[in-house]
Amino acid sequence: MKISKIFLKGLYDNNPTFRLMLGLCPVLAVSTSVHNAIGMGTAVIFVLVSSNLIVSLIRKIIPHKIRIPIFVIIIATFVTIVDLLMAGFSPALHKSLGLFIPLIVVNCIILGRIETFASKNNAILSIVDGLGMGFGFMFALVIIATFREILGYGTWFGMQLLGQHFQPVILMILPPGAFITIGLLMGFLNWIEHRHIHKHLTYK
Amino acid sequence: MRDIVRFAITLTIVSFISACSLALINEITKSEILSREQKNLNNALMYVLPGSNSTSILPIQKEGQFLYYKGYEDQKRTKIVGYAFLVESQGYTNSIRTLVGIDTSGSILRIKIVSQQETPGLGARCEEIQNGESIPWWQAQFQNKSAVDIAVDKDGGQIESISGATITSRAITDGIANRTKKLFETIHE
Numbered sequence: 001m002k003i004s005k006i007f008l009k010g011l012y013d014n015n016p017t018f019r020l021m022l023g024l025c026p027v028l029a030v031s032t033s034v035h036n037a038i039g040m041g042t043a044v045i046f047v048l049v050s051s052n053l054i055v056s057l058i059r060k061i062i063p064h065k066i067r068i069p070i071f072v073i074i075i076a077t078f079v080t081i082v083d084l085l086m087a088g089f090s091p092a093l094h095k096s097l098g099l100f101i102p103l104i105v106v107n108c109i110i111l112g113r114i115e116t117f118a119s120k121n122n123a124i125l126s127i128v129d130g131l132g133m134g135f136g137f138m139f140a141l142v143i144i145a146t147f148r149e150i151l152g153y154g155t156w157f158g159m160q161l162l163g164q165h166f167q168p169v170i171l172m173i174l175p176p177g178a179f180i181t182i183g184l185l186m187g188f189l190n191w192i193e194h195r196h197i198h199k200h201l202t203y204k
Numbered sequence: 205m206r207d208i209v210r211f212a213i214t215l216t217i218v219s220f221i222s223a224c225s226l227a228l229i230n231e232i233t234k235s236e237i238l239s240r241e242q243k244n245l246n247n248a249l250m251y252v253l254p255g256s257n258s259t260s261i262l263p264i265q266k267e268g269q270f271l272y273y274k275g276y277e278d279q280k281r282t283k284i285v286g287y288a289f290l291v292e293s294q295g296y297t298n299s300i301r302t303l304v305g306i307d308t309s310g311s312i313l314r315i316k317i318v319s320q321q322e323t324p325g326l327g328a329r330c331e332e333i334q335n336g337e338s339i340p341w342w343q344a345q346f347q348n349k350s351a352v353d354i355a356v357d358k359d360g361g362q363i364e365s366i367s368g369a370t371i372t373s374r375a376i377t378d379g380i381a382n383r384t385k386k387l388f389e390t391i392h393e
Contacts (some may be wrong), residue, residue, distance in 0.1 A: 029324075068212045072219050081229045088233035091240055099324060148243040 003109045009197050010132020017140035017182075022108040026061045026100045027141055028178040034148050036156040037145035039093040041138025043086070048110050048137075049130035052118040056126035071114050073107070079105045108132060147181050148172045149189060205314075211365070244318070245303075249273055250307030251314045253285045270390045275305070286313055289387050293379030295370045296323050300330075304380050306351045308347065310388070314348045327372030342366060342373075351384035 016022045030040045055062075063071055083101045086094040094101070104110070111135055118126040139142050149155055152172035154162040171177045249261050253275035260278050265271040272289040276282065286307040293300050300320040305313040317340070330342050345363060346354065355361025356373050365373035371392045 061209055063207075063214055065207075066215060069215060073215075073218050073222050080226055084229050084233045084237075086225075088236035088240070099321070141313055 002127070006125060007132040007135075010129060010134070010136040012136070014133070015075060015136040015140055016112075017108045017137060017144075018186050020109075021111070022112055023110075023137065024182070025183065026103060026107060027144065028094060028175060029138075030097060030100055031141055031144040031148055031178060031181075032097065032152070032173050033096075033149045033155075034142055036093070036096055036147045037087075037141040039090070040097055040100065041134070041141050043082045043097075044104055044107065044137055045108070045131065045134030046082055047075065048113065048134040048157045049051055049127055051110055051114055052073050052126040052130035054076075055114050056123045062119075066138050067115075067119065068111075071111060071119075074116070076105045077109055109137060112195055113135040123183045144178070144181050144185065148177055152177065205293055237332055240313060242343060243290070247304075248303045248316045248318055249275070252288050252303050252316050254305075255285045260285075263293050269356055270386060272387055272390070276300060277358070284308060289380040289393075290318070291376070291383040293375040295320060295322050295375045296327050297323065297367070298373070300379075301374055302380065304351065304383070306384065306387075310351050310384065312346050312349050312354075312380075315343050316378070317343060322369065322372050327366065327369040329366045329369065329373060330376065346380070354381050 010016070014020055017024065017027055026040060030036050051071075055071060055075050078197075082104070086097075086101065090138060113129060117129045121129070146156060149157075150161060151169045154160060154168055156164045169177070171179070228391060232298075233319040246258060246261075247308060248257055253261060254292060255271070255277050256275035259279070260276040260281065262274045262276070263271060270289070272287055274287055277285055286305055287331045288303060288305045291302045291304055298321045301323070303316045303318050305315070305348070307313055317331055320328065320330065322330065328348055331340050331343065333340050342364075353361075354363055354377055356363045356365045356370070356377050358370060359374070361377065363373065363377050
């Protein structure tokens with residue numbers, strides 16, 4: 001029971017993008033197409049789960065005072081592994097994600113979850129938390145990318161959705177479009193949460 | 205004092221394990237990455253020497269000197285398309301590698317930036333492709349210009365620099381001009 005709760009928390013209640021607001025920089029930059037969003041999301045899930053696992057396995061023997069450098073070494077190792085694997089086996093994705101793959105090292109979600117969760121919980125729970133947070137991140141990225149790609153290119157995941165006469169809203173592909181989309185989505189989710197709380201209070 | 209020793213040893217062990225894992229993954233992906241780079245180079249060569257194909261481009265290198273490519277229209281090497289060579293210039297961040305194709309009169313056929321790590325939104329716009337077009341606009345302007353004479357507009361030349369990315373623009377442009385001079389020296393030796 002506890003395991004599924006941890007996983008679901010990462011997806012919605014504690015969604016790293018919409019609730020914790022961590023790691024927004026790559027979200028803004030990579031959400032221009034659903035293809036990139038899924039690629040980035042997968043890379044982050046891999047790094048998050050692997051780092052969480054390793055840290056939680058050695059959490060009792062890491063000297064507390066040097067824990068941050070050790071965390072960063074571990075994260076950087078896994079990010080480099082992802083980078084090399086992508087360069088070797090998925091070069092198109094590697095080229096379109098470009099600089100943002102190595103930047104996963106400084107993505108606050110990963111260091112944040114390691115410090116908050118993995119360094120204090122066992123391996124199984126840490127893996128589940130990593131999966132929850134990672135999928136929450138990918139889920140947020142894909143939703144934002146869906147809006148930006150459909151309005152900005154007329155396609156979804158590369159498939160043409162809107163017809164010939166559709167005038168693409170170029171703004172959506174540029175940085176302002178990213179900020180606007182994320183802002184509106186956050187506002188919408190907050191509104192839902194507000195109504196939910198309001199309902200609960202009224203019925204009491 | 206004992207604490208510092210403990211910390212140093214722990215960090216060393218962690219770094220060592222990390223380095224070993226990376227060395228392993230590097231070994232596994234090395235050949236894949238290398239063959240992909242070779243394929244990209246071949247495609248780029250055919251692109252900058254329009255009219256040539258994979259069997260009609262000849263690499264030439266005299267005793268560890270300047271490596272360049274001679275492109276013909278067909279395998280029989282009857283009609284020459286031009287020469288291609290790699291330009292490596294120091295950009296704003298790291299080195300930028302550009303493949304340049306010129307015809308026998310020294311006029312640029314096409315260029316293709318093979319690798320760059322310039323700032324996204326600024327220097328990286330050298331590879332930017334506008335909506336609806338098929339080749340990067342900044343690279344397209346090099347076509348049909350004399351390779352030894354090109355310079356950015358700020359230096360009195362014809363190449364429009366990328367706004368906010370003078371260093372990148374200048375590095376690539378001057379790199380091409382200089383390398384072309386070197387190419388002609390090597391050919392006429």
